[in-house]
Amino acid sequence: MVRPPCCDKGGVKKGPWTPEEDIILVTYIQEHGPGNWRAVPTNTGLLRCSKSCRLRWTNYLRPGIKRGNFTEHEEKMIVHLQALLGNRWAAIASYLPQRTDNDIKNYWNTHLKKKLNKANQVSHQEHDQSRDRSSLSSSPSSSSANSNSNIARGQWERRLQTDIHLAKKALSEALSPAVAPINTATTSSSTESRRSTSSASGFLRTQETSTTYASNTENIAKLLKGWVKKSPTQNSADQMVSPDSETKEVIKSNVEKDCGWAFQSFSGFDHLKDRDSAGVSPDHETKPDITGYSNQSQWSLFEKWLFEDSGGQVGDILLDENPNFF
DNA sequence: AAGGGTAACAACCGCCAGGCT
């Protein structure tokens, strides 16, 4: 059976989104919430495929997305997670809640892969040099081939042990209610992890990116200023989650602290701040926050686990293999 | 200054899984 296209190909616009289209989409989602993407093009009049609308929202328009410059810390996270999870970008993105899988994927393909290859080359060269030196000075009884295979096997066993250790740890932590939010993503399906990436509010275009579109986004922000204020009516999502006020305040302050740039750049989202920081972003209508992003302490716990609690093994392995990476 | 090459990023495509009827 031939799969029908996600939308009629005829009359569907392709290519870069214009600010006007973004406004239409954002406005619609603000009113109706994300979901039912099939209906979005017809209801908004956008000449876009439903999939394109969803992608645009997920990757660029959704509140709480950080764009541009990856920090060294984020780089390390990505490299470590990629080593552990492979090219499961959605899963990796669930550990970097401000980043989208697409962004991470692009960054990996354009920056980190090259960086890693380069580092590998350098380390191999250094390894070859040191091997040459040692083969010249070592006694004949110690076969270099033998020692190399031992080293390789040692590394392999070490990596396997690390994987097992991390898998066990992830599983136990996922099953532990104390740290459930962040690790739920570890064990949940990719769909769930995908759903987890939204919580903080604000507009997503970073100020750092000085593209043509960035300035356009400022225009959108201007246009949209107050746009959310005119519709403060509670939707069904508001009734779904009702954390106590103390929790709400803690979360709110964390989100504001971490996404201050976003709030500054888009002050019209005030009421969303309240909604979202309480875990009630429009996304949450269908996307419960399981990342624990808003819970900094749990996030730190994970980072600690990733970088320290593993006994430094993950980092050691990566540094063993790529001493020049960072 | 112009042209070619490359890097970076946005967007698309095809496949797949889960939910619903």
Add this chain to the structure above:
DNA sequence: GAGCCTGGCGGTTGTTACCCT
């Protein structure tokens, strides 16, 4: 249980900006 619909994921491509000659 089968078929359809919708949404998610990962790979790939297209476009644009930047750099070098």
